[in-house]
Amino acid sequence: MAGRGKKFIDAVDVVRKQDGRIDLFNTILARKDPEAQIPALVSGASISSPRSPKVSPSLESNAPPSVSVDQGLSRSSPSPPAEGETVAFAKVHMLVIPRTKVDKLSDLSGDTGLNILLELQERADWLLNRLKTETPDVPFLEYKMGFHIVPSLVQLHLHVISQDFCSASLKNKKHWNSFTTSFFVELSMAIEKIKRDKTLALSSGERKSFEDELKRPLECNQCSVRPSNLPALKKHLEQHFDQRAKAWRESQK
DNA sequence: GTTCTAGAAC
DNA sequence: GTTCTAGAAC
Ligand SMILES: [Zn+2]
Numbered sequence: 001m002a003g004r005g006k007k008f009i010d011a012v013d014v015v016r017k018q019d020g021r022i023d024l025f026n027t028i029l030a031r032k033d034p035e036a037q038i039p040a041l042v043s044g045a046s047i048s049s050p051r052s053p054k055v056s057p058s059l060e061s062n063a064p065p066s067v068s069v070d071q072g073l074s075r076s077s078p079s080p081p082a083e084g085e086t087v088a089f090a091k092v093h094m095l096v097i098p099r100t101k102v103d104k105l106s107d108l109s110g111d112t113g114l115n116i117l118l119e120l121q122e123r124a125d126w127l128l129n130r131l132k133t134e135t136p137d138v139p140f141l142e143y144k145m146g147f148h149i150v151p152s153l154v155q156l157h158l159h160v161i162s163q164d165f166c167s168a169s170l171k172n173k174k175h176w177n178s179f180t181t182s183f184f185v186e187l188s189m190a191i192e193k194i195k196r197d198k199t200l201a202l203s204s205g206e207r208k209s210f211e212d213e214l215k216r217p218l219e220c221n222q223c224s225v226r227p228s229n230l231p232a233l234k235k236h237l238e239q240h241f242d243q244r245a246k247a248w249r250e251s252q253k
Numbered sequence: 254g255t256t257c258t259a260g261a262a263c
Numbered sequence: 264g265t266t267c268t269a270g271a272a273c
Binding site for chain 2: 273
């Protein structure tokens with residue numbers, strides 16, 4: 001590929017100003033056709049806060065923009081996302097995607113694979129710093145970054161996702177387990193493994209055992225509670241979020 | 254990925 | 264009776 005072009009989609013494209021407001025876009029670029037070009041970044045669900053008054057004129061200005069996510073995705077749009085859009089499974093859920101054509105994590109090997117992961121890490125760290133400093137309403141969110149070991153869409157995508165998992169889009173056990181079991185491979189783990197083993201290839205047996213993780217009983221990611229069904233889990237997650245928000249507010253007093 | 258629904262769970 | 268899951272079809 002051309003050496004000059006940007007190898008990675010700028011994460012600044014993910015935090016984008018629109019209509020005088022700062023919107024967060026969660027973005028997935030599905031390359032269903034293996035031969036297709038990776039498209040320009042497309043917008044996902046807008047989770048801007050209409051009542052956020054603080055908006056700087058430009059992402060490049062000295063004063064960083066205020067990005068408010070307190071409205072949450074669950075209240076963002078009652079209609080299902082249009083084609084080209086995607087869903088977020090938490091208050092903040094973004095993807096960092098290499099421009100290099102790579103289907104999935106298990107295709108990576110050697111120094112080439114390691115370098116792709118390191119460049120993704122560099123970009124994701126940058127994004128994470130922005131998220132932490134530019135989401136004043138939810139500074140208490142914690143984040144993880146990682147990959148689905150067996151992705152449902154090709155073109156490698158690194159999830160940067162807050163750990164509240166409060167989202168109307170979270171609708172089944174598979175969704176939940178894909179982010180909260182070993183099916184979700186954290187970036188740091190992937191980097192360690194490729195350094196050690198020189199490959200991230202999966203045997204069919206390994207693949208099967210990871211897929212079995214998706215069928216595990218529900219378990220809270222923040223405490224030892226094991227909700228009996230998904231609605232109970234979602235209610236429980238809301239309580240964690242409210243509790244964290246309250247604790248943070250009180251710590252500011 | 255989504256929608257639909259049988260039947261399990263409550 | 265109502266809620267919920269999970270598999271099939273798309
Ligand atoms: Zn919990």
